[in-house]
Amino acid sequence: MSYNMTQKIEFRTYVRGYEPKAAFPHSSTFARLGKCIFLLQKDERLQRTDLLIAQFGGKACLGLQLDMWTDSETHTVYAAVTQTMCIDPTEDPGSTAAQLFLQSELIDFDVFPETAKTGPNIRKWFAEDVLVRNKILCLAVSGVTPDGAADGQCGLVLIPDIREKVDTCLLHQLQRPVLYSIGLAGETSKNPDAKQLLRKHNRVVMLSRQALAFGKDVKKAQTAAGVPEKNLLTLETTAATRWGNQYKQVSTNCVLRSGIDPSLEKYQQNNRNNKDQTRLILIVAIVLLILFQESDPYCCDCFADTFPGLDQFRFAKRS
Incomplete structure (x- = not known):
């Protein structure tokens, strides 16, 4: 819960409607509580990880996934x-095969921390910071799946103990075939019709951003x-590497x-009238x-500067 929220009179009135004597802690108390909860959760997770590694006798039993992205504004x-x-x-009494349960959590x-997102910097941060701080042994790692960016792949394969365990996640592996299938990848488009259609859809969306009147007419x-104000749809922008967003854009346009x-x-x-x-x-x-x-052939050539597209006209300077 944000501390700023507790300072709003609406929130305090709402809480005191249930408990008139409710007291609101100081901001420093909120900060300490959040830090304590984080440390307790981390200690509990590290204990579970150590216990699991001991149960597997140091064999591979953990999977890691790395995802990195850049804020387009900052x-x-x-x-x-x-x-x-x-x-x-656990083992199902009615089955001869053991059941395996998995749990994923953000660690x-x-x-x-580095200024440049390069392979060596990613290797240094992942090996010397993430693995050490979370007490993860490389021998206990069964696989590491970075995102589709080349720098993440490059950084992880530089770590000797997990080099052979690095693989791209399934969704990013599917990304390239999808882009090829709809004609957005490859030196020569394999599906020019789909590529042209997607461009038309994208041009409509870009027009709604460039010409505000067009976007307003769509909402009108x-x-x-009879669409309620809260349910009005807006045209979706998209990115070439996000086929899910491509689908959402086309679906909304339809x-x-x-x-x-x-x-x-x-x-x-x-626009045609304006051009005319x-x-x-x-x-x-x-x-x-x-x-x-024709009336004054010896006029100055300032008109050529006023109309730069009229290069076929030549004017002699007044002598």
Whole structure:
């Protein structure tokens, strides 16, 4: 719970509606409680890990997953490590095979401490910080699955004791085939029709960001169809490496097509009118310039600076 939340009069009124004598701890008390809970949870997890390693006699029984990403606004690199371990292996009386239960938990989540997200820096941080701080023996690690980024792969294979245990996670392995199948990967597109269709969907979304009137018209169409304000849909942006987001974008566009088509036609008509007006103004300017040249062929060449596209006209300076 955020300490700032406890200072709001609405929250205090809500709590005291159940307990009029409720007291709210000081901010330092909140901070100490959070730190104590974190340390207790860590100690309990380390004890379970040590017990599991002892049960397996030092053999591989832990799986680790590394995920790193960069904040597009602050360019800060974050890193998260998830541990998967066996818990309470039991045997079903009605079966001859033992049942294996797995548990995954986040063991590390923080800002990447190095300034550059490179393979050697990832190796140093993972081997000398994450593994040591969480008391994880490399012999007890059955596998490490980094995300699809090349730097994560490069960093983990630099650790000798787990080099042969590094593999890309299944979802990231599937990512490349999906991108190839829809034509977004490869030097030569294997599916140009799908690629062209996805580009059209993306152009519609980008138009809603560039022309606010178009986005407003799409929302007005939803309102006119009886969609409540809280349920109005917005066009989805996407990324080339996130096929789930690609699907969401296309799906949303298809749902809103009855509102997108007339809004797009209206935008094109208005934009066409603006282009026609600009073209008419340019034609009038050219005609006036030609007439002025015929009446005074010795005018200065400042008109060429005013109309840089009219290079075919040559003006002699006044002698």
